[in-house]
Every structure is written in C-alpha cells, then in structure tokens.
Amino acid sequence: MREVAVVGVGMTLFGKHTETIRELGEEAVWAALQDAGMSPKDVQVAYAGNALGRISGQEMVSGQMVLREVGITGIPITRIEDACASASFAFRESWLAIASGLYDVAMAVGYEKMTGATTAQIMEALAGASDTELEADLGITFPGVFAMVARRHMYQYGTTREQIAYVSVKNHDNGALNPRSQYQKRFSIEEVLASRPIASPLNLLDCCPISDGCAAAVLVAKDLAPRYTRKPVWVAASGQASGFFEPGSDVTVLKPTIAASQSAYKQAGLGPEDIDLAEVHDCFTIAEVLHTEDLGFAPKGEGGPFIMDGNTAIGGRIPINTSGGLLSKGHPVGATGLAQIVEIVEQLRGQSGHRQVQGARAGLAMCLGGFMHSDAGVVAVHILKA
Amino acid sequence: MREVAVVGVGMTLFGKHTETIRELGEEAVWAALQDAGMSPKDVQVAYAGNALGRISGQEMVSGQMVLREVGITGIPITRIEDACASASFAFRESWLAIASGLYDVAMAVGYEKMTGATTAQIMEALAGASDTELEADLGITFPGVFAMVARRHMYQYGTTREQIAYVSVKNHDNGALNPRSQYQKRFSIEEVLASRPIASPLNLLDCCPISDGCAAAVLVAKDLAPRYTRKPVWVAASGQASGFFEPGSDVTVLKPTIAASQSAYKQAGLGPEDIDLAEVHDCFTIAEVLHTEDLGFAPKGEGGPFIMDGNTAIGGRIPINTSGGLLSKGHPVGATGLAQIVEIVEQLRGQSGHRQVQGARAGLAMCLGGFMHSDAGVVAVHILKA
Numbered sequence: 001m002r003e004v005a006v007v008g009v010g011m012t013l014f015g016k017h018t019e020t021i022r023e024l025g026e027e028a029v030w031a032a033l034q035d036a037g038m039s040p041k042d043v044q045v046a047y048a049g050n051a052l053g054r055i056s057g058q059e060m061v062s063g064q065m066v067l068r069e070v071g072i073t074g075i076p077i078t079r080i081e082d083a084c085a086s087a088s089f090a091f092r093e094s095w096l097a098i099a100s101g102l103y104d105v106a107m108a109v110g111y112e113k114m115t116g117a118t119t120a121q122i123m124e125a126l127a128g129a130s131d132t133e134l135e136a137d138l139g140i141t142f143p144g145v146f147a148m149v150a151r152r153h154m155y156q157y158g159t160t161r162e163q164i165a166y167v168s169v170k171n172h173d174n175g176a177l178n179p180r181s182q183y184q185k186r187f188s189i190e191e192v193l194a195s196r197p198i199a200s201p202l203n204l205l206d207c208c209p210i211s212d213g214c215a216a217a218v219l220v221a222k223d224l225a226p227r228y229t230r231k232p233v234w235v236a237a238s239g240q241a242s243g244f245f246e247p248g249s250d251v252t253v254l255k256p257t258i259a260a261s262q263s264a265y266k267q268a269g270l271g272p273e274d275i276d277l278a279e280v281h282d283c284f285t286i287a288e289v290l291h292t293e294d295l296g297f298a299p300k301g302e303g304g305p306f307i308m309d310g311n312t313a314i315g316g317r318i319p320i321n322t323s324g325g326l327l328s329k330g331h332p333v334g335a336t337g338l339a340q341i342v343e344i345v346e347q348l349r350g351q352s353g354h355r356q357v358q359g360a361r362a363g364l365a366m367c368l369g370g371f372m373h374s375d376a377g378v379v380a381v382h383i384l385k386a
Numbered sequence: 387m388r389e390v391a392v393v394g395v396g397m398t399l400f401g402k403h404t405e406t407i408r409e410l411g412e413e414a415v416w417a418a419l420q421d422a423g424m425s426p427k428d429v430q431v432a433y434a435g436n437a438l439g440r441i442s443g444q445e446m447v448s449g450q451m452v453l454r455e456v457g458i459t460g461i462p463i464t465r466i467e468d469a470c471a472s473a474s475f476a477f478r479e480s481w482l483a484i485a486s487g488l489y490d491v492a493m494a495v496g497y498e499k500m501t502g503a504t505t506a507q508i509m510e511a512l513a514g515a516s517d518t519e520l521e522a523d524l525g526i527t528f529p530g531v532f533a534m535v536a537r538r539h540m541y542q543y544g545t546t547r548e549q550i551a552y553v554s555v556k557n558h559d560n561g562a563l564n565p566r567s568q569y570q571k572r573f574s575i576e577e578v579l580a581s582r583p584i585a586s587p588l589n590l591l592d593c594c595p596i597s598d599g600c601a602a603a604v605l606v607a608k609d610l611a612p613r614y615t616r617k618p619v620w621v622a623a624s625g626q627a628s629g630f631f632e633p634g635s636d637v638t639v640l641k642p643t644i645a646a647s648q649s650a651y652k653q654a655g656l657g658p659e660d661i662d663l664a665e666v667h668d669c670f671t672i673a674e675v676l677h678t679e680d681l682g683f684a685p686k687g688e689g690g691p692f693i694m695d696g697n698t699a700i701g702g703r704i705p706i707n708t709s710g711g712l713l714s715k716g717h718p719v720g721a722t723g724l725a726q727i728v729e730i731v732e733q734l735r736g737q738s739g740h741r742q743v744q745g746a747r748a749g750l751a752m753c754l755g756g757f758m759h760s761d762a763g764v765v766a767v768h769i770l771k772a
Contacts, residue, residue, distance in 0.1 A: 001487050022519075054440055059514030060469040061756035061764060064628050068761040074645065076626035077764060078475050081465045083446040089464050093479060100486030101387050128445030133408075240462035242450050259460065370447035375454040378447060378463060 001099040005225040005232035006384065008036025008218035009342040014330030015182040016115045017212040021056045025066030025111050028214035028335075032107070033070065036218045036228045040071040043218070044103040047094045048079045049087030049110035050334035051369075052125045056113035066111055066214075081334075083129035084281065085369030086110060087215065088337030088380030092238045094219050099235075104221045110339075111214035112332035122210060126333075129369065131376040142283065143207060145373060147199035150286035153252045154201070156301065159289065161201055163304030165192035167285035168205045168327050170313050175324025177355040182211055182330030192285075206285040211330030215338035217345070231349045236362070236383040239264030243370070243377035252301075254372045256379040257294035261366065264381040265296075268362075272296030275318060275383070276360040277347055279340035281368040282325040291366055292320060295381075314355055322347060322355045337380060340365035348386040361386045387485040391611040391618035392770065394422025394604035395728040400716030401568040402501045403598040407442045411452030411497050414600035414721075418493070419456065422604045422614045426457040429604070430489040433480045434465045435473030435496035436720035437755075438511045442499035452497055452600075467720075469515035470667065471755030472496060473601065474723030474766030478624045480605050485621075490607045496725075497600035498718035508596060512719075515755065517762040528669065529593060531759060533585035536672035539638045540587070542687065545675065547587055549690030551578035553671035554591045554713050556699050561710025563741040568597055568716030578671075592671040597716030601724035603731070617735045622748070622769040625650030629756070629763035638687075640758045642765040643680035647752070650767040651682075654748075658682030661704060661769070662746040663733055665726035667754040668711040677752055678706065681767075700741055708733060708741045723766060726751035734772040747772045 010031025012024050019027075033040060048063025050056075058065050063077040080090045087110025094106035114122060127136035153159045169189055175181035187205055195204040218228075225232040241259035249255070265271055272295060280295070282288040289303040297318050298306035306312070312320035323329045323343035326336060344363035346352050362385050370376040396417025398410050405413075419426060434449025436442075444451050449463040466476045473496025480492035500508060513522035539545045555575055561567035573591055581590040604614075611618040627645035635641070651657055658681060666681070668674040675689040683704050684692035692698070698706035709715045709729035712722060730749035732738050748771050756762040 020519075051446060053514070054445070058518050059440070059511070060437060060467060061515055061762050064756065064761050064764065065517055065519075068630075073630035073761050074628055074642070077468075077628045078479070078626075079467045081446060081467055082463075093464070093482075096479075096482055096486055096488065099488070100482055102482065102485070125445070128439070129447055131451055132444050133406075133451075240464075242460055242463045244454075244459035256460070370450065375450050375459050376447050378450065 002101055003222040004095050004098045004219050004235045005222060006217050006345050007220050007225055007228035007232055008032040008038060009345045010035055011180060011215035011339055011342045012213045013180045014211045014213035014332055021058060021111045021113045022066055022069050024212060024214040025109060026069035028216045029067060029070050029109055032216040032218050038218060038228055042105050043072050043075060043107045044105045045075055045097050046072060046077045046107040047090035048077060049090035049337060050079060050112060051081055051083050051086045052112060052114065052333055055117045055121060055125055066109060082378050083369035084333050085337055085367040085378055085380045086334045088367040091217060091338055091341055092240065092380060095235045095238055098219055098221050104224055106219045107216060108219065108338060109216040110335040110337055112334040113212045114210045114332060115212050130371040131374050135371055135374065143199040143202060146284040146286050147202045149251050150201050153286060153289060156252060159304035162189050163308045164285045164289060165189045166308050167282060167288045168192045171282060171321050171325040171327040174314060174322050174355055175328025178324045178329060181324040181328050182209060183328045202284055208283050208326035208331040211332040213330060213332035213335045215335045215342050217338055217341050233345045233348045234385045236385045237264035237267035239381040241379050243372060243375050245374045251373055252290060254290055254294050256377055257291060260379040260381040261295050264383050268383040270362060270383060274362055275364045276362050277319045277322055277357045278364040278366065279321055279323060279343050280366045282321055282327050283331065295366060314357060319357050322357060337367040340367060344384050348384060388487055389608040390481050390484045390605050390621045391608060392603050392731050393606050393611055393614035393618055394418040394424060395731045396421055397566060397601035397725055397728045398599050399566045400597050400599035400718055407444060407497045407499045408452055408455050410598060410600040411495060412455035414602045415453060415456050415495055418602040418604050424604060424614055428491050429458050429461060429493045430491045431461055431483050432458060432463045432493040433476035434463060435476035435723060436465060436498060437467055437469050437472045438498060438500060438719055441503045441507060441511055452495060468764050469755035470719050471723055471753040471764055471766045472720045474753040477603060477724055477727055478626065478766060481621045481624055484605055484607050490610055492605045493602060494724060495602040496721040496723055498720040499598045500596045500718060501598050516757040517760050521757055521760065529585040529588060532670040532672050533588045535637050536587050539672060539675060542638060545690035548575050549694045550671045550675060551575045552694050553668060553674045554578045557668060557707045557711040557713040560700065560708050560741055561714025564710045564715060567710040567714050568595060569714045588670055594669050594712035594717040597718040599716060599718035599721045601721045601728050603724055603727050619731045619734045620771045622771045623650035623653035625767040627765050629758060629761050631760045637759055638676060640676055640680050642763055643677060646765040646767040647681050650769050654769040656748060656769060660748055661750045662748050663705045663708055663743045664750040664752065665709060665729050666706055666752045668707055668713050669717065681752060700743060705743050708743060723753040726753060730770050734770060
C-alpha cells in the first residue's frame with residue numbers, strides 16, 4: 001500500500017449557525033483546498049461523512065450537494081455514515097482510495113446541521129444511532145448509558161466525581177484557546193458539579209452540546225505531497241472495529257476501542273508511549289476517562305487520577321483533546337471525526353498557537369459511532385505522523 | 387492493486403415482506419456465506435448499503451445490526467449511502483479494501499425495507515435523494531423527471547411509446563424466469579400502454595415497484611479464491627462518476643453514465659462489444675433506453691429500435707436485465723446494486739437456469755443514485771469476468 005499524506009485541512013467555527021450544510025461545507029472545503037494550495041479540479045475522489053441528514057433536509061447524496069459549492073462535481077463521491085464516527089470513516093476511505101493506488105488526490109469532508117431542529121427531533125434522530133429494537137425502543141439514551149458507566153467506574157475503581165468533572169474543566173480550558181471552539185469559556189470543578197443534572201451523576205457540563213459545523217481534509221499520494229506542502233502529515237495507521245456484545249462483560253471497557261487501537265498501533269509500529277497528543281471522543285466526561293485507559297495511556301481504572309494529575313493537560317505527558325474536544329469545541333455529529341484530524345494535523349505542523357504541544361511528532365484521533373456497549377457501536381482510530 | 391474475486395452471492399426474494407431488515411439481512415448474508423462455504427468468522431471487513439434507514443427504523447450503524455444476525459461482529463463495518471446506488475458502492479468499497487491489500491475477505495451487503503410505510507412517507511424519503519433545495523422543494527419527482535426525459539427522447543429521436551413500453555415487456559419476461567423476482571408475470575405492450583398513468587407518458591408498468599429485500603456478496607483476494615470456489619468471478623473494473631449540471635445540456639444523455647462506464651471499460655481493457663450481458667438501473671422504462679445508449683451498446687438515439695428488435699432480450703446481442711431488472715425483480719433501494727451483482731455472478735457461473743445467457747464471460751452492472759440531471763446524481767459501473 002502507498003504512503004498517504006494530509007496536505008490541507010479546514011473547518012468552520014463549530015456552534016450555532018444560520019447557514020445550511022452547503023454553506024458550511026463550502027467554507028470548510030474551500031479552507032482545506034486553500035491550505036493545500038490546490039484547485040478544486042485536482043480532486044479525483046471524495047468521501048462525505050454525515051449522520052443526521054434528515055435534520056438538515058438533505059438526507060441522501062449530500063456529498064454531491066456540499067462539494068459542488070466549490071466546483072467539485074463529476075468525480076466519484078460517496079457518502080459514509082457510521083453515526084458520530086461518520087467523518088472518521090470518510091477520512092479512512094479517502095486514505096484507502098489513495099493507498100490502494102486507485103487515486104492520487106482525495107477530499108474527505110464531514111458536516112452536520114443540528115440546531116434549528118426541535119429537541120424532540122434531535123433526540124429521535126440520535127436514538128437512530130443505537131440498536132433501535134433493543135436499546136432506543138426500551139428508552140435508554142446516550143446520556144443514560146454513559147451515566148451508568150460513570151457510576152460503575154466510580155464503584156469499581158474508586159474514581160471520584162471530581163476526577164470525572166475535571167475532564168470538562170480541562171477541555172474547556174483548551175477550548176478557550178481554540179478560536180473555532182463552540183465554547184471559549186473556562187469552568188471550575190465546582191461549576192461542573194453545580195450545573196444542571198442530566199443523567200445522574202452527569203450534569204450539563206459533563207455533556208457535549210448540539211452543534212453545527214463542517215471539517216475537511218485533502219489527502220494525496222506520497223509523490224504528490226511536495227507539490228502542495230512543505231509540512232506533510234502522514235497517515236501512519238487507520239484502525240476500525242465494531243462492538244460485540246457479551247453478557248456480563250465489563251461496561252467500563254469499550255472493547256472496540258482496544259481492538260481498533262491495537263490494530264492501529266501495530267500498523268504504525270508505535271505504542272501508546274510514542275503518541276504525543278490525542279483527540280478522543282469525549283461525548284461525555286466519563287467517555288474520555290474510558291478512552292484514556294482503553295487507548296493504553298493509563299492502566300484500566302486509573303484514568304481518573306491520571307487525568308486529575310494533569311497528565312492529559314497541555315504540557316502533560318499525553319495531552320488529550322487540545323482542541324477542546326466535543327465538550328467545548330462542539331459536536332456536529334457528522335463533522336467530528338474530521339475536526340479531530342484538523343487539530344492533529346495543525347498540532348503536528350506546529351500551528352496551534354497557545355495550545356501547541358511542543359515537539360509533537362505523532363498524534364492519535366479516536367472517534368466513537370453508535371452505542372458502545374452492544375453490537376451497534378463502531379470505533380475509528382487514526383495515527384498521524386509529522 | 388490486487389485482483390479480487392467474488393466467491394459467494396446471496397439474496398432474498400424481492401417483494402413485500404413482513405420481516406425486518408435484520409431478518410432479510412440474515413437470509414441473504416447467510417446465503418452468500420453458504421455459497422462460498424465460508425464461516426462468518428472468516429469475514430474481515432464489511433460494507434453495508436442502505437438508503438432509507440429512517441423508514442426501516444434503523445437509521446444509523448445498521449450494518450452492525452444486520453450482520454450480527456449471522457455472527458459477524460467486532461470487525462470494521464461501514465455504512466455506505468448513495469441513494470439507489472448504495473449497495474453498488476458497498477460492493478466498490480469492499481473491492482477496494484481487498485485490492486488495496488488491507489484485507490483479504492470482505493462482505494458487501496445491501497438492504498431495504500420499504501413496504502409498511504405510508505406512500506407519503508416513502509415519497510418524502512425518496513425525495514431526499516434529489517437536490518432538496520433545487521428539485522424536491524420545487525415539486526419535481528423521479529417519475530416526473532423521467533417522464534420529461536421520455537418525451538424529449540421521443541421528440542428528438544423519434545422513439546415510439548411502444549419501444550419504451552417494450553422494455554417493461556422484456557424485463558417482465560425475464561422476471562417470470564427468476565424465482566427471486568417480485569413479479570413473475572408477463573405483460574404485453576398493450577397491457578403496459580393500458581396500465582394506470584403515473585406521469586405521462588409513463589404508466590404504472592413503466593415504473594419499478596416499492597420493494598423489500600437484501601442482497602450480499604463475499605469478495606476475496608485472488609490467492610484465497612480457490613479455497614472457496616471452483617468458479618471465481620473477477621472484479622475487472624469499478625467505475626464511478628457524479629452528475630454535473632450544465633445549463634442547456636441534453637437531458638437524454640446521462641453524462642455520469644458515460645464517464646463511469648468509460649472509466650470502467652478502460653480499467654477492464656474491454657469495450658461495450660466485449661460485454662455479454664448487463665444489469666442496468668431500469669427504475670423507469672425510459673431509463674433503460676438511455677443506459678443502453680450511454681453504455682455504448684447502441685448509438686445515441688437508437689436505443690428504442692435496438693431494444694424493440696430483440697438485441698437486449700435473452701438470446702440477443704447483449705441481453706440486458708436478465709434478472710427482470712428493477713421493473714420486475716423489484717427495487718428495494720439499498721439492495722439493488724448488489725442484486726445486480728448476484729445476477730451477473732450467477733450468469734457468469736452458468737447457474738441462471740431458463741434465463742441463462744449461453745457462454746457469458748463478461749458482465750456489466752450499472753446503477754444510478756439520486757437525480758441524474760443535476761449534481762445530485764451518481765453512477766456505478768462494475769464489470770465482472772468469469
């Protein structure tokens with residue numbers, strides 16, 4: 001397989017927008033093209049990540065609608081959907097299309113428009129990312145399942161409520177340094193603990209917001225990279241795994257995260273100790289605790305104190321969610337996987353300003369899609385290298 | 387890129403089913419595995435095509451739900467959506483995953499459950515495959531656009547209403563020989579012309595039905611093929627192109643069909659004259675007339691008489707839609723692309739019974755997704771060889 005480089009990235013501000021997915025898409029795709037110094041006509045193939053098309057009003061073939069805004073038409077365009085990880089897999093298929101030798105230049109784009117819909121519409125749509133027969137129809141929601149995981153983690157490992165809340169504090173600290181973050185405001189542990197209860201023990205500031213946004217990346221074959229950039233970022237690995245339900249299994253372990261990351265570490269020839277920073281799917285504070293453990297950054301059960309001790313803050317051993325993560329930067333579902341890639345690429349280029357991880361050479365992006373405690377879940381793990 | 391073989395295919399009867407997509411999926415996926423003599427545990431990666439998930443009740447991560455019914459869990463599973471061509475691109479990504487060298491064994495599956503929804507729900511959902519801002523919101527529907535194309539083809543080339551109707555006669559003749567066809571009944575030209583008007587000049591028997599169904603294929607790297615079959619069918623080419631709107635362009639020409647097929651012919655080192663049979667997207671009778679021309683089987687404008695003269699019937703120069711096509715076999719949207727592959731594979735193996743194309747060595751499958759006269763459309767063209 002051929003080596004593949006990311007040579008351009010772009011994204012909108014995440015947050016509440018009046019623009020449609022087409023307009024958001026135009027902004028992010030154009031930014032990625034400009035970052036690469038590339039003409040729309042150079043793009044040979046594209047993959048488009050989107051999850052909740054029914055809310056934005058363009059349920060099908062939406063990649064074609066978004067990309068034509070910058071003049072990308074005619075080429076192969078395929079929509080990818082794997083719930084919250086849709087854009088991660090648009091990135092993965094773009095990488096594969098080039099690594100295979102079939103194409104030399106690919107555009108990966110992810111977009112979502114969630115605001116403007118009613119809360120009931122959003123809840124119904126998001127429930128479509130669970131096993132609707134066995135989960136949604138029984139009334140369990142995403143905040144509900146992660147609340148149960150939080151309780152279990154506290155019971156099983158002595159993780160404290162403050163340690164969990166600190167994930168939100170840290171990520172909002174980072175988001176305050178990111179001009180494209182939906183929230184650019186700091187919160188104390190006390191403020192997280194005093195925020196409105198959502199699903200006990202999780203409060204409002206333990207949960208990611210509803211967001212609009214778009215993110216994009218341009219990938220090229222190794223030979224073409226020098227034409228577009230002096231700082232190529234290499235796709236060192238792409239790991240993917242789906243959930244598999246086993247009765248009585250430990251809900252504090254997300255097995256597909258372990259499977260996808262082990263596959264990625266092997267492919268990259270790296271271990272967790274070689275990773276300089278990571279973007280992980282902090283849809284809820286407790287999720288980041290799990291990922292910190294399941295990705296091998298901290299031993300199982302020790303994620304809480306590991307995070308509280310500052311190991312995952314900027315300047316710590318392994319900075320996590322320097323972008324602000326889903327909690328602060330926002331979570332436009334179908335865009336999130338590529339927004340993670342944008343952050344890692346800019347960090348590896350040394351372009352992250354006040355939130356720069358000094359000397360970063362290898363970064364990891366990890367994204368969840370669907371319900372992680374049943375067969376409905378899927379995990380993406382990408383490793384990028386400077 | 388590595389050579390890839392199809393070693394197993396399976397599908398349900400297309401039609402009106404009481405089963406869910408999970409149950410339909412189980413039947414087709416299991417049939418494909420059995421056809422290959424393969425254990426579910428041998429499958430390393432899967433791509434799932436589905437378009438109208440909101441109707442079947444599992445809008446997201448549905449591939450995981452369908453495949454776990456036969457015990458395929460844990461592996462990378464990605465959902466592909468490109469409207470009516472969703473399953474064609476699930477097949478394409480499966481091929482690419484193996485051709486790239488990343489995996490050795492892939493499952494492509496496509497499924498749709500449409501009956502049970504109200505006509506209004508189905509119409510609203512299908513409209514999501516057009517450019518919703520520029521097309522659906524202005525009131526144009528798929529029957530409407532193909533009716534206009536039919537009028538224009540009749541005006542421009544002298545194509546007769548009878549020639550267009552004969553596509554339905556031929557495909558129902560073929561469907562009557564296919565035990566998995568939704569309709570197994572013959573109709574005369576007179577009956578097509580006397581059927582209920584839908585969008586003039588198209589009548590009910592010019593339009594494909596609403597259907598439920600699932601189709602699947604197992605693909606493996608060349609080295610593994612002998613382990614699973616004595617009759618491998620090779621993926622000789624995979625072409626894809628999206629629509630591109632040009633004011634004043636000829637509506638009787640589907641440019642992405644030309645682009646995708648030229649790309650596929652080049653990849654396979656074959657021309658239209660080398661193809662022994664084709665499955666094409668006859669969502670409406672007139673569509674097959676266009677495809678017969680745009681794929682190079684007949685010169686532009688001569689599709690009507692070419693078909694009427696029996697050139698595309700079984701026993702003719704280039705049999706088209708030996709399965710019955712969408713018109714007779716049915717059109718469960720997200721399954722159609724793979725049902726075409728099933729037919730081509732069985733024909734190339736010589737397993738098609740009374741509708742067998744004698745000595746068939748090369749077959750072409752062509753599928754449309756979205757509105758074909760604007761940027762919203764996408765075309766898949768696959769060429770398979772015995």
